[in-house]
Amino acid sequence: MQTIHNIPMNMYLLLSTVLFSIGVFGVLLRRNAIIIFMCVELMLNAVNLLFVAFSAYLGDTQGQVFVFFIMAVAAAEVAVGLAILTMIHRNTGSVDIETLNKLKH
Amino acid sequence: MTLYLFYFLSFLAIISALMVVVSKNPVNSVLFLIITFFAIAGHYVLLNAQFLAAVHIIVYAGAIMVLFLYVIMMMNFSKESEPSKTKLSQIVATVAGGIFLITLIGALHFYDVDMSPGHSDPGAGLVGALGKVLFSKFLLPFEISSLLFLAAMTGVVLLGKKNNDNS
Numbered sequence: 001m002q003t004i005h006n007i008p009m010n011m012y013l014l015l016s017t018v019l020f021s022i023g024v025f026g027v028l029l030r031r032n033a034i035i036i037f038m039c040v041e042l043m044l045n046a047v048n049l050l051f052v053a054f055s056a057y058l059g060d061t062q063g064q065v066f067v068f069f070i071m072a073v074a075a076a077e078v079a080v081g082l083a084i085l086t087m088i089h090r091n092t093g094s095v096d097i098e099t100l101n102k103l104k105h
Numbered sequence: 106m107t108l109y110l111f112y113f114l115s116f117l118a119i120i121s122a123l124m125v126v127v128s129k130n131p132v133n134s135v136l137f138l139i140i141t142f143f144a145i146a147g148h149y150v151l152l153n154a155q156f157l158a159a160v161h162i163i164v165y166a167g168a169i170m171v172l173f174l175y176v177i178m179m180m181n182f183s184k185e186s187e188p189s190k191t192k193l194s195q196i197v198a199t200v201a202g203g204i205f206l207i208t209l210i211g212a213l214h215f216y217d218v219d220m221s222p223g224h225s226d227p228g229a230g231l232v233g234a235l236g237k238v239l240f241s242k243f244l245l246p247f248e249i250s251s252l253l254f255l256a257a258m259t260g261v262v263l264l265g266k267k268n269n270d271n272s
Contacts, residue, residue, distance in 0.1 A: 006108050007151075010213070015115050015148075017209045019122055019141075025202030026126035031190055034131055034177060038138050041169070042122055045145055048161075056152040061229055061238045064157055068239065071164050072250045076257035078169045082176045083264040089180050 012053035019046035033085055033095040037078075044074050111151060118144035135173050142166050154230035 019042060026039030048067045055063025089095050121140040128134050142165045149158035190198070228234050239247055 007111050011111065011115075012148075013213050014210070015118070017206065017213065018119055021202055021206035021209065022119070022122045022126060024205050025198065028198035028201055029126060029190070029195060032131060034173065034180075035125070035134055038125060038134055038173065041165075042125065042138070042141065045142065045165075049145055049148055052149055052152050052154050052157060056154065056229075059229065061234055062242070064154055064230060064235055065238050065243050067154075067157055068160065068235070069243075069246060069250060071160060073253065075164055075169060076253055078172060079261050080257050080264070082172055083261040086176060086179070087264055095180065 009053065009057055012050065016046045016050040016053070019043075019049070031096050031098055033088070033097050036097065037081055037085070041074065041078070044070065107151060110147075114144045114147045114151070117141075118148075131177050132174070135170055135177065138173075139166050139170050142170070149230075152230070156230055156232050156235055 023039045023043035023046065026042070027036050030036055030039070048070055051063045051067045051070070055061065055067075085095055088100070092099055118141050121137040121144070124137040125134045125141065128137060142161065146158045146161045146166075149155070149161060
């Protein structure tokens with residue numbers, strides 16, 4: 001296929017950087033734990049995109065296998081994380097991270 | 106042609122990622138995140154990773170986002186609106202995110218990746234080529250990931266069930 005020949009690699013680096021930064025920005029900005037969780041997913045996907053881009057440009061299949069494993073781990077992580085969030089909501093009545101300040105002195 | 110497609114998908118991904126962060130309603134955030142995931146799947150197709158594009162749509166848009174929607178539905182957020190952070194911490198968050206972005210882009214400028222596409226194998230992203238690598242070189246991680254899923258499933262069931270015995 002000739003598709004990737006037109007697009008410079010720097011574009012993919014830039015796009016992944018911007019997506020990752022938006023994820024970091026969301027984690028810093030929001031108070032709802034579910035939104036923060038979604039921003040973490042966004043960061044994972046930015047890294048995945050970069051993995052696939054490098055895999056395609058280097059002609060190496062192993063990068064795509066890594067992305068496959070990252071997706072598997074992300075699925076497990078989301079299941080456990082959402083269960084923890086459900087427990088937090090059951091115990092404190094909200095998922096606002098500002099209410100979880102028991103560790104703060 | 107593909108360049109325009111790339112720009113369109115990138116624009117869609119970035120705009121909807123921003124909307125995930127700024128929209129007030131969590132359900133809207135989930136829907137915008139699904140749009141972002143579809144745009145990223147389009148990028149995978151552009152990069153000749155067709156199998157990963159399909160898996161991405163199935164796993165993320167099909168499974169993970171449905172989990173998010175279920176949890177939001179169970180928690181019933183629609184009435185209560187999330188209290189936003191104070192102005193100061195909003196400004197601090199914006200500045201910190203912007204500085205992070207600028208730092209990364211500056212680092213990219215120093216390390217100029219001038220990479221020519223390697224020997225492009227049309228079938229590299231299909232199930233056959235990927236499965237050969239996955240089941241020969243990465244067989245042990247593949248089996249260990251099944252253990253990970255077992256542990257995650259057990260943990261979720263343990264976390265999610267109501268404990269009636271201790272009150």
